[in-house]
Amino acid sequence: MSPLLALGLLVAGLCSSVHCLPENVTPEEQHKGASVDDHSLASSNTDFAFSLYKQLALENPSKNVIFSPLSVSIALAFLSLGARGSTLTEILEGLKFNLTEIQEKEIHQGFQHLLQTLNRPSNQLQLSVGNAMFVQDQLKLLDKFIEDARVLYSSQAFPTEFNDSNAAMKLINDYVKNKTQGKIEDLFKDLDPFTKIILVNYIYFKDTLYLPKFSISSDYNLPHILRKLGIQKVFTAEADLSGITDVMDLGVSQVVHSAVLDVDEEGTEGAAATGVELSPRSALMTIVRFNRPFLIAVVLKDTQSIIFLGKVTNPSQA
Structure with missing residues (x-):
């Protein structure tokens, strides 16, 4: 069997199972109350899936690639609840939504409906999709963000002491491990003590599908990939997440x-699981990690004058 045919069978098998999810719900009931055309949401999610796949495949030409585009989409849409201005526009357009044809409110209601549909009981497919917030103890979130997160993304909130980054990381990783039946053990490999909020999405399924035995897994840190898809400001000191706190x-x-x-x-x-780490904008520059040779330039922002330029291959070399 060709790899392409095997992939086709895998996709077809999963799609047929998802379509069978609401076994005790009529088609009319499935769509009742939906505020956005399911086809439009699926079309945007599919466009984003293949855009993200293209970038991951380009960066890993000789490696297996496996990821959950739906998990990433939900996590970023969840994040966008608190985004404003051009930061919000970049996230939603990066997720391949045409904002001249669909409103932000409709996008969130579409994900709300999708989450409700995916979590309906089924005899044929075990599927669980959910979201959570881990919030620095004593940090005051806006009431609207808390309510929207609860109603639209069914997100629980857990007070977390990020000053003890190891304990916070264990709390989050244990939560994800539990929700994914032990399949995802270490979503976060490190956390910065400056962290204030972590948003998490998880997906677990067990399924009408029999193929020759194989196992595949991957871990990614996505900021540089998402920048290539147009989601940029949220990773900079210009980020506007004022809708959160x-x-x-x-x-x-x-x-x-x-x-x-x-x-x-x-x-x-x-x-699969996706984690979004939020830190004070003033701290973003302090947690950039370089693990390979890099060029460095110090530029005066007002005049765009380069005052230092160099290459670093060994940071410990004088």
Whole structure:
């Protein structure tokens, strides 16, 4: 069997299962109350999926690639609840929504409806999709953000002490591990003590699908990939996430994603999780990580004059 045919069978099998999810719900009931055309939401999510796949495949030409585009889409849409101005526009357009044809409110209601549909009980497919917020203890979130997160994304909020970054990371990773039936063990490999909020999405499924045995998994840190898709300001000191809290200016310091897919003669099991780390905008420059040779330029912003320019291959070399 050709790899292309095997992939086609995998996609077809999963799609047929998802369509069978609401077994005890009529088609009319499925769509009742939906505020956005399901086809429009699916079309944008599919465009984003293949755009993200293209970038991941280009960066990993000799490696397996596995990820959950839906998990990334939901996590970024969740984040956009608190975005404003051009930061909001970049996120939604980066997710491939045409904002001349669909309103922000409709996008969130579309994801709300999708989450409700995916989490309906089924005898044929075990599927769980959810969101959570881990919030620095004592940080005051805006009431509207809390309510929208609860109503639209069914998100729980957990007080977290990020000053103890190891304990905070264990709390978050254990939560994801539990929600993904142990498939995703270490979503975050490190956390910065400046972190104030972590948004998490998780997906777990077990399935009508029998293929030759294989297992595939991947871990990604996505900011540089998302920048290529047009989502840029949220990672800079120009980020506007003022819809989350009015006591601190926040930006995104990490977007991590892990996915695993196991297929054997007994069925298919997969899980994925996406984590979005929010830190004070003033701290974003302090947590940039370089693990390979890089060029450095110090530029005066007002005049665009380069006052230092160089290449670093060994930071410890004088």
